[in-house]
Amino acid sequence: MNAPLTIRNLSPAALVLKGIERFEDPNSQQSRPTAFSFASANTASLSPSTSQLEEHTHTFKQQSIHVRLLPFESCTLTPPGLQEDAGISSTLSSANLRLTIEVSGGERYRIDTNPSYTQKASQKFVPLAQSPSHHLTALFHPSKPIPHLSIHSNDSWDLCKWMSTLPSSLPLSSLSIPGTHNSHTYYRALPSVRCQNVSVKSQLENGIRFLDIRVQPSHATDASKKDLYLVHGAFPISLTGAKYLDPVLKACYDFLEQNPSESVLISLKREGVGSSTDELLSQVLEQHYITPNQDKWYVASKAPYLGDVRGKLVLVRRYTLHEDLKASPEDHGHGLDATQWPHNSTHAMHGPFCVQDFCEVLHPDTIPQKLQYSNEHMIRAAECVAFVPGINTDKTNPVPSGPLYLNYLSASNFFRRSCWPENIAKVVNRGIEEWLCMGHHLEDPLTTPAEPGRTSTDVATEATVRKAKRGDGSTGIVVMDCVGEGGDWDLVKMIIGMNMGVRLKTETETS
Structure with missing residues (x-):
C-alpha cells in the first residue's frame, strides 16, 4: 500500500491541489536523506526522457485531483501506486512524488519530493509560467507514520520589516511575534549561560521582535552610576569581560530608525549577585536610558495598538518601581507590568499578560512535558479573536484588547548537561515547528501538542479537508532559545506567517 502524504496550506492565499505523480527518478542520489530532489529547481531535469518512458513506462503514474485548500487548511492524499513488478518499493529513494498546485489566476507551481526521507527539508516551488506572481516554499517534516508537507509564501514577509504589511489598527496582543530568551547571551560563556547563537542585531534583522534582557546595576546604591551589566542569573554572559546594556x-x-514600521518589545529584569535592588534599577533606567530617549520608548501601562508603537521599544517591566516613580503622573507610565507572574507557571494571568514559563526541566524526561505546555499555550492564543477598531468593534470606543500571550520555550538545569539550553531547544523548537505546520489552528489535527511529530493514521476519507478552528490563529509572543542556528530561521518565519489570520480578517472586512 502506498504511503499517504499530508499537505497543508500555510500561505495567505487559497490554492488548489491539481495533480500528483509518482515516478522513478533516474537522476536521484540514493544516499540523499532529505525529502527534496537536488535537481528540483530545474523541473525539466527530473522529467523522464522519451527513451526512459519507453523503457520504464510502468514506473510513471499520474493522478489528476482538485482539492481546494484555504489558508490554514489541510488534507491527506495517497499518491498513485507503482506496479509490483516494477521492482520499486514506495520506501526507496528513487520513487519520487511530483505535486502540482494552482493559485488564483490559473498560475501553476510544481515541486518534487519523497515522503520516505528522514530529515526536515525546505525547497522552493518551481513556477510553470513566466513572471509568476507568487514565490512559494514547501517545508517537509518526516513525521511518522504519515509525513507532512506545508506550503508557505515567501513574498508575504520581509523579515526586516514584516510588521509593515500589518494594519496599524491591530492590537499588539493579536500578533504572532517571535522572541528570544536571554537575547544578549550569544558570547562564549560558561556552560548553560549562553542561550543564543547570533547577536541582537542579527536577531532583529531576521524577524525577532521580543527581546528578553537581564541586567545588574554596576553600583548597588548609587543611581547616578549609569552602567548596567548584562547577566544571566548569577553569571556574567561572556568569558572575555563585562558586557553592557548600552550596545544592545x-x-x-539603529534598527528601528532604519525600519520605522517595526516595534520591538523589550523585557528588562534585574538579576546577578550583590545587594542592588529593583528599585535602584528603576531609577537608573528612568534617569539614564528612558527619559533621555522618550521618543524611542512606549512606556504606558496599557497594551497598545501597532500604530502606537511603530519605530519604538515597548517596555515590558519585570522590576518593581522606586517609590518616587510610583508617585509620577499616571499619564507618564512605566511600561507593561510583568513583575509578578508565578514562577514555573504552565498558565497564569498577570496584568496584561497570559504566561507560560515552565522552566524547571530537571531531567530530559521532562522535556516532552515542556513541549506540551508550550504548544497548549499557542492553542489558547490561536483561539482568541482580536477586537480591531472599525472591523469588529467601534472605531472610536473599541472593546479593550485582550492579554498578550507570552510563551517561553526556554528551560534549563545547570547541573545536567542534557538539560542545558541548547539541548532542550533542539527538542522543543523542533516540536513547536512541527505543531505549527501540522496541528496549529486545525479543527481535527492528525497530531497532538504532546507528540507533534507523530501522526494518527485515522484518515476517514481520502482528500478530506480539515478546516481551521474558530479564532485568529495567532501564536502570541513565542520566546525561544538557540534560534537561527546554522542560518535556520524556519521557526521564526512560521511564527510570523501565522499573522495571516489577523491580516486576512482586516482585508476581508475592508474589501
Missing part, C-alpha cells in the same frame, strides 16, 4: 539599546535604536 543602540542596536535596537
Whole structure:
C-alpha cells in the first residue's frame, strides 16, 4: 500500500491541489536523506526522457485531483501506486512524488519530493509560467507514520520589516511575534549561560521582535552610576569581560530608525549577585536610558495598538518601581507590568499578560512535558479573536484588547548537561515547528501538542479537508532559545506567517 502524504496550506492565499505523480527518478542520489530532489529547481531535469518512458513506462503514474485548500487548511492524499513488478518499493529513494498546485489566476507551481526521507527539508516551488506572481516554499517534516508537507509564501514577509504589511489598527496582543530568551547571551560563556547563537542585531534583522534582557546595576546604591551589566542569573554572559546594556539599546535604536514600521518589545529584569535592588534599577533606567530617549520608548501601562508603537521599544517591566516613580503622573507610565507572574507557571494571568514559563526541566524526561505546555499555550492564543477598531468593534470606543500571550520555550538545569539550553531547544523548537505546520489552528489535527511529530493514521476519507478552528490563529509572543542556528530561521518565519489570520480578517472586512 502506498504511503499517504499530508499537505497543508500555510500561505495567505487559497490554492488548489491539481495533480500528483509518482515516478522513478533516474537522476536521484540514493544516499540523499532529505525529502527534496537536488535537481528540483530545474523541473525539466527530473522529467523522464522519451527513451526512459519507453523503457520504464510502468514506473510513471499520474493522478489528476482538485482539492481546494484555504489558508490554514489541510488534507491527506495517497499518491498513485507503482506496479509490483516494477521492482520499486514506495520506501526507496528513487520513487519520487511530483505535486502540482494552482493559485488564483490559473498560475501553476510544481515541486518534487519523497515522503520516505528522514530529515526536515525546505525547497522552493518551481513556477510553470513566466513572471509568476507568487514565490512559494514547501517545508517537509518526516513525521511518522504519515509525513507532512506545508506550503508557505515567501513574498508575504520581509523579515526586516514584516510588521509593515500589518494594519496599524491591530492590537499588539493579536500578533504572532517571535522572541528570544536571554537575547544578549550569544558570547562564549560558561556552560548553560549562553542561550543564543547570533547577536541582537542579527536577531532583529531576521524577524525577532521580543527581546528578553537581564541586567545588574554596576553600583548597588548609587543611581547616578549609569552602567548596567548584562547577566544571566548569577553569571556574567561572556568569558572575555563585562558586557553592557548600552550596545544592545543602540542596536535596537539603529534598527528601528532604519525600519520605522517595526516595534520591538523589550523585557528588562534585574538579576546577578550583590545587594542592588529593583528599585535602584528603576531609577537608573528612568534617569539614564528612558527619559533621555522618550521618543524611542512606549512606556504606558496599557497594551497598545501597532500604530502606537511603530519605530519604538515597548517596555515590558519585570522590576518593581522606586517609590518616587510610583508617585509620577499616571499619564507618564512605566511600561507593561510583568513583575509578578508565578514562577514555573504552565498558565497564569498577570496584568496584561497570559504566561507560560515552565522552566524547571530537571531531567530530559521532562522535556516532552515542556513541549506540551508550550504548544497548549499557542492553542489558547490561536483561539482568541482580536477586537480591531472599525472591523469588529467601534472605531472610536473599541472593546479593550485582550492579554498578550507570552510563551517561553526556554528551560534549563545547570547541573545536567542534557538539560542545558541548547539541548532542550533542539527538542522543543523542533516540536513547536512541527505543531505549527501540522496541528496549529486545525479543527481535527492528525497530531497532538504532546507528540507533534507523530501522526494518527485515522484518515476517514481520502482528500478530506480539515478546516481551521474558530479564532485568529495567532501564536502570541513565542520566546525561544538557540534560534537561527546554522542560518535556520524556519521557526521564526512560521511564527510570523501565522499573522495571516489577523491580516486576512482586516482585508476581508475592508474589501
